[in-house]
Amino acid sequence: MSPTNDVSTDLREQLETIRVRSKSRAIAVALHDLHTGFRFSLSGDRRFHAASTIKVAVLLAIFRAADEGRFQADDSLHVRNRFFSAADGSVFHVDPERDATPELYESVGRTAKISVLAHAMISGSSNLATNLLLDFIGVKYARKVLSEAGLDGVELRRGVEDHLAHERGVNNEATADGLLKLMSAIRGDFLTEESKRSVIRILLEQRFNSMIPAGLPKHATVAHKTGEISTACHDIGIVYLPEREPYIAAILTEFDPDKDGRRETVAAISETIYHFLLGREIQLK
Amino acid sequence: MKTEFLRPIDGFHLSQEHRALLRPGEKETDFSGNVHRLPRFFYEITSWQQAKEIRLAPHFTLAELTLVDCREARPLLSQFPHYVPCAIVLLATFLENLRREVDAPVFISANGGYRSPSHHIGGAQSIHAWSTAANIYRIGDTFLSDAKAIEKYRAIAASLSPAVFVRPFGREQGQTDDHLHVDLGYVSLTPRECSEAS
Numbered sequence: 001m002s003p004t005n006d007v008s009t010d011l012r013e014q015l016e017t018i019r020v021r022s023k024s025r026a027i028a029v030a031l032h033d034l035h036t037g038f039r040f041s042l043s044g045d046r047r048f049h050a051a052s053t054i055k056v057a058v059l060l061a062i063f064r065a066a067d068e069g070r071f072q073a074d075d076s077l078h079v080r081n082r083f084f085s086a087a088d089g090s091v092f093h094v095d096p097e098r099d100a101t102p103e104l105y106e107s108v109g110r111t112a113k114i115s116v117l118a119h120a121m122i123s124g125s126s127n128l129a130t131n132l133l134l135d136f137i138g139v140k141y142a143r144k145v146l147s148e149a150g151l152d153g154v155e156l157r158r159g160v161e162d163h164l165a166h167e168r169g170v171n172n173e174a175t176a177d178g179l180l181k182l183m184s185a186i187r188g189d190f191l192t193e194e195s196k197r198s199v200i201r202i203l204l205e206q207r208f209n210s211m212i213p214a215g216l217p218k219h220a221t222v223a224h225k226t227g228e229i230s231t232a233c234h235d236i237g238i239v240y241l242p243e244r245e246p247y248i249a250a251i252l253t254e255f256d257p258d259k260d261g262r263r264e265t266v267a268a269i270s271e272t273i274y275h276f277l278l279g280r281e282i283q284l285k
Numbered sequence: 286m287k288t289e290f291l292r293p294i295d296g297f298h299l300s301q302e303h304r305a306l307l308r309p310g311e312k313e314t315d316f317s318g319n320v321h322r323l324p325r326f327f328y329e330i331t332s333w334q335q336a337k338e339i340r341l342a343p344h345f346t347l348a349e350l351t352l353v354d355c356r357e358a359r360p361l362l363s364q365f366p367h368y369v370p371c372a373i374v375l376l377a378t379f380l381e382n383l384r385r386e387v388d389a390p391v392f393i394s395a396n397g398g399y400r401s402p403s404h405h406i407g408g409a410q411s412i413h414a415w416s417t418a419a420n421i422y423r424i425g426d427t428f429l430s431d432a433k434a435i436e437k438y439r440a441i442a443a444s445l446s447p448a449v450f451v452r453p454f455g456r457e458q459g460q461t462d463d464h465l466h467v468d469l470g471y472v473s474l475t476p477r478e479c480s481e482a483s
Contacts, residue, residue: 075355075362078395082463091456109394109422109464111354136356 008040011276015042015269022265025231025254029269030180033277035245044177045153048252051227052125053234054172056182057156058134059202060149061142062118063195070137073118073198076111079104083131086139086158087165094127094161100207101126115198122225123205131159149185153178179236179250187238187248203237210263211235212249215270231255233262235270249273290339291328293371293476297483299327306358306403307368313402313409316458321471323402324370324415326479331366341377344384344391350377350398350419358403369399371474373416379469380419382445387438389425394464397422418468420461429465442467 019027028043050057066073081093096105101124104112112129114136120129134142142156153175158165165171174182185191186199203223212235213222224237236250251269255262296309310325328347330336336348351369355362376398384391397420402409412418421438422429429435435454442451442465452459452466475481 071355076395078354078356080394080463091462108428109392109397111352111395114355 007038007276007280011040011272012042014272014276018265018268018272022253022261022268023255023259024262024265025256026252027254027265027269028176028250028252029273030176030250031247031273031277032180032184033245033247033280035247036277036280038277038280041177041180044180045175046252047155047173047175048234048254049229049232050154050156050172050174050179051229051232051234052130052160053174053179053225053227053236053252054154054156054160055121055125055130055227056179056186056203056225056236057146057151057154058130058137058142059118059122059199060182060186060191061137061145062114062133063191063199064145064148065137065141066114067192067195071114073113073115075114077114077117077132077136079107079110079112079128079132081105081108081128083135083159083162085162085164086170087162087168090164092162092164094131096128098161099127100124101129104128119202119205122202123207125208125226127160131161134159146182149181149190151178151181151185154182174252176250176252179234179252180248183236183238183248183250187246200238211266212237212239212251212270214263214267215272216274220274228262230257233266235266239274247273247277290335293479294327294329294368295479296325296327296368299368302360303368306361306401308402308409311409313414315410315412315471321415322473323409324372324473325481326371326473326475327368328371328373329366329368333365336367341374342381345377345380345393347373349393350380350416352393352395352398353400353404354395356396356405358401361401361403370414370416371476372469372472373399375469375472375474376417376419379445379449379467383442383467386441386445387424389427390423391421392423394420394422396420397464412468412471415471415473417470417472418466421465421467422463424465430463432462435461435465438465 028046030044031040101120117129120126155173200223208226221240222237227234234252238246238248240246251266308323311323314320339347399416400413402414427434432454439451450468452461456462
């Protein structure tokens with residue numbers, strides 16, 4: 001076994017301990033440390049319900065479309081809470097009570113800038129903004145973008161809060177490896193420099209910071225997106241630390257419904273990764 | 286009413302680019318299979334500021350009836366002058382009557398007034414390309430997003446003129462469930478100083 005595999009085993013064992021202690025159904029972790037080149041994948045090809053992490057895929061597609069000249073980020077869209085189910089085309093609405101950006105619902109009937117919607121979709125995880133943007137570019141186009149980016153582990157099939165589609169098993173799914181590739185695509189050269197900067201800035205302004213950032217020291221900054229539904233609790237992000245290159249992490253977990261301690265489990269995984277990578281960096285020196 | 290800046294234009298005299306997008310006087314088949322001629326005469330709007338200043342009726346500005354999102358054809362979205370079919374003044378008059386009847390502000394949604402034949406929603410098949418239709422999303426404090434509100438104001442709007450069509454509440458084709466659609470039919474208006482000889 002190579003030294004790299006040996007250290008992977010250490011991390012794998014630590015994560016397994018967390019999994020057992022948390023009583024989660026499953027955890028998956030994908031990791032790429034851009035400082036040392038270290039890569040790691042635990043159950044990286046296991047499929048999970050993507051929950052709101054799928055919004056990063058929509059974000060990528062939106063900025064790709066802008067790069068292709070389909071529209072400009074300061075263009076406006078009609079704000080309308082009316083969408084069509086991926087199951088049968090029937091009309092559905094998203095619930096303002098479940099949305100962390102209630103102010104967006106005050107714009108119903110009027111317009112909002114695409115850049116504002118993109119920000120609301122990520123920083124406030126707005127379901128209304130997500131469906132408006134996805135409805136605008138279309139699922140087919142977004143899937144084409146994901147394919148062009150080589151993201152085989154991210155399956156975008158529909159908007160959010162499409163309950164009928166959910167009942168019929170039409171869900172957005174992702175693997176940890178796929179979401180790691182998604183974050184890598186954002187950081188790479190898939191988008192123009194201007195779009196890349198915009199996307200990372202939006203991800204840095206994330207309002208929900210109780211998972212990956214909670215496991216890190218205060219001086220860390222994280223461009224990330226969480227995702228939670230009754231059985232899934234995820235966080236994917238780029239972790240920036242002073243005086244070193246960032247690392248990219250995708251942490252996916254699955255629990256029985258209403259199980260406590262889900263976010264704390266992701267935070268504990270984040271903390272474990274942090275100490276592991278920095279410890280390894282010291283060893284390499 | 287501040288309409289003195291409205292300058293009528295014969296669409297046949299517009300630039301080739303604008304004629305391609307607005308298709309003045311061309312035949313178009315609607316969703317029911319009926320054929321209509323698209324509007325030929327337009328008012329020229331030189332700036333968005335002007336659109337906000339021009340009152341077509343005491344409580345309706347030109348801007349309110351022409352607000353569209355980026356699904357509109359790019360040249361019609363980002364370049365001035367804009368061109369709006371002259372029948373928009375008839376729509377404004379109807380909306381003013383409705384406002385008087387309900388005694389409350391009437392709010393027109395984005396994409397809910399005039400949309401060009403090149404707009405990606407409905408295109409030339411939509412009656413919105415005649416500027417004789419409006420989607421009302423709110424009256425006073427009431428959002429028109431349920432059967433009770435839509436049917437209440439539908440009855441009021443329909444009572445104002447036999448020429449008015451108001452879509453019923455529902456989620457099928459030809460129905461609405463999050464706004465009130467009113468229209469005056471495929472009306473075209475020729476300003477008295479314009480000729481249809483050619």
